[in-house]
Amino acid sequence: MVYPEGKIKELGEGRAETTNNRMEMVAVLKGLQELKNISGDVLVLTDSTYVIRGLTQWIFGWKKKGWIKSDGKPVTNREIWEELDKAVQARKGFGKVDWGYVRGHQGTIGNERCDEIAVAFSKKTYIDLYQGSLLQYPYAIYDIPEDISLPAPKTKGETKKKAAYSYLSYVNGELKKHKTWSECEARVKGRSGARFKKSTSAEDEKKIIKDWTGR
DSSP: OEETTTEEEOOOOOOSSOOHHHHHHHHHHHHHHHTTTOOSOEEEEESOHHHHHIIIIIHHHHHHTTSBOTTSOBOTTHHHHHHHHHHHHHTTTTOOEEEEEOOTTSSOHHHHHHHHHHHHHHTTOOOOOOEEEGGGOSSOTTOOOSOOOOOOOOOTTOOOOOOOSEEEEEETTEEEEESSHHHHHHHHTTOTTOEEEEESSHHHHHHHHHHHHOO
16 A cells, blocks of 8 residues: 555455455455545556456446356356445545556566565465555555556467566666576565566567667
8 A cells, every 4th residue: 555645554464265366356455445535546556457357347247237247157256346346436535446457477566565465474474564654665666567557358369478588677777687587576676766677589688778778
């Protein structure tokens, strides 16, 4: 949770019997509930296309059809969808809710921190949840991709995403190439203004480097 007045509050929770989809939904639900009766627009950033499409596209048809999908089967996780719908509707009068998509495990620092918290709770290991000033927060939370639009749905026969040729990091004017994402992540994590990206070919790598350095 990032507040306009410059405060950060991390939230985390684990459940014994659950799924990835359910916990992605619960994360958004808890965040919206945390903002109950607080005025202002809200931007929700998530790596879950399931959550975004569910709340901005699918839910209207589900409700009209009595929570039955187009294939005639009941909507999965209906009880959480209903809670989420109420939470979104409750924001009306306080501000609008916008949605942004960030691809998971691609180096978006806030997303990586969320993953770190989620993994800790799933393994029932201790993790210190931060609450305090944005200035003291060790993660560059505002370093987000320029494009946070929802990607188009995949079509049948669509090829898988391209494998990485290299991972690039650019910190304090110094460029480095990495063979693995973990190496790249270790260099940029918590570094304000750091840039990072996966290249998919030698040509792609050259283009990224030129965009960053002008060379």
